[in-house]
Amino acid sequence: MSILTLADFLAAHPSDPRIVPPLVHVTEGTKLPEILEKGLLDPDHSTLAEEDKAVYLFVGKPAYLLKPKAHADFYDAPVVFIFSKKAYRKIDRIFPMDGGAFDAGRYSNILGSISRKDMEVPSTEGSVASLIDVFFGSVENYMRSRARSPDEIRKQFNILPTGFRVLSLAAAYSATRTETLDDRKATIEASSQTPVPLDKAFLAGIVLPEEWLSDFSVAQPLEAMGCIIETYELYPISRTHYQSELYRLSRTITRAIS
Numbered sequence: 473m474s475i476l477t478l479a480d481f482l483a484a485h486p487s488d489p490r491i492v493p494p495l496v497h498v499t500e501g502t503k504l505p506e507i508l509e510k511g512l513l514d515p516d517h518s519t520l521a522e523e524d525k526a527v528y529l530f531v532g533k534p535a536y537l538l539k540p541k542a543h544a545d546f547y548d549a550p551v552v553f554i555f556s557k558k559a560y561r562k563i564d565r566i567f568p569m570d571g572g573a574f575d576a577g578r579y580s581n582i583l584g585s586i587s588r589k590d591m592e593v594p595s596t597e598g599s600v601a602s603l604i605d606v607f608f609g610s611v612e613n614y615m616r617s618r619a620r621s622p623d624e625i626r627k628q629f630n631i632l633p634t635g636f637r638v639l640s641l642a643a644a645y646s647a648t649r650t651e652t653l654d655d656r657k658a659t660i661e662a663s664s665q666t667p668v669p670l671d672k673a674f675l676a677g678i679v680l681p682e683e684w685l686s687d688f689s690v691a692q693p694l695e696a697m698g699c700i701i702e703t704y705e706l707y708p709i710s711r712t713h714y715q716s717e718l719y720r721l722s723r724t725i726t727r728a729i730s
Contacts, residue, residue, distance in 0.1 A: 476635040487605035489597035493532030495555045501547040514667040531660040534718045546681040554677040562664040570656035582644045617658040619645035677725035
């Protein structure tokens, strides 16, 4: 009996790769000066799994959450890099959701014993487009994590019991968000084992705390790169409000370059 793989299912339902959103990378501000000095993201700058020696990015959304610090200041707050679609040329692995959370077993109550290998898909823009089109219906739904239910997927694509991997992914995407099931469950991950340059051909925009632009050594290279610069403010009353700002400002940039 042949079990339907996720890769085979997506191959049978191709979508227009031109719909894919840009790639984004989230890191803590303390790494920003070194990144700008090098002019690239290299595997050592990964905040997700440095031991993997890869640069980790998400499709469209700054879904990675930095661990909160009790006395955090602007330099600890997140910085988001938004890349042009040319950055897909650097990608050598696509995973349907946050791989770190998957490996930590955060989705095991939904995905059961399904392994990382079971969820592998080709590292192409076409795979990303099909994941978005099939499981979310549109880029806008994907950006807002509005996934289609397993029943919808089953009925539209006539999924048989041997297609349980497809249905399990639909269940994870559409599951109610909780503290452990955050937006990363519905955000496609991309990674590159080679450096991702921050030149004009690749870097489209950046979101960062406004304090950084008072430093010429930061402002000057960003201006030279010609990217869109969006800033956000931090207030003493709450250091966690910025997550919604990261989404809003990143979306402003992705819409401007699409």
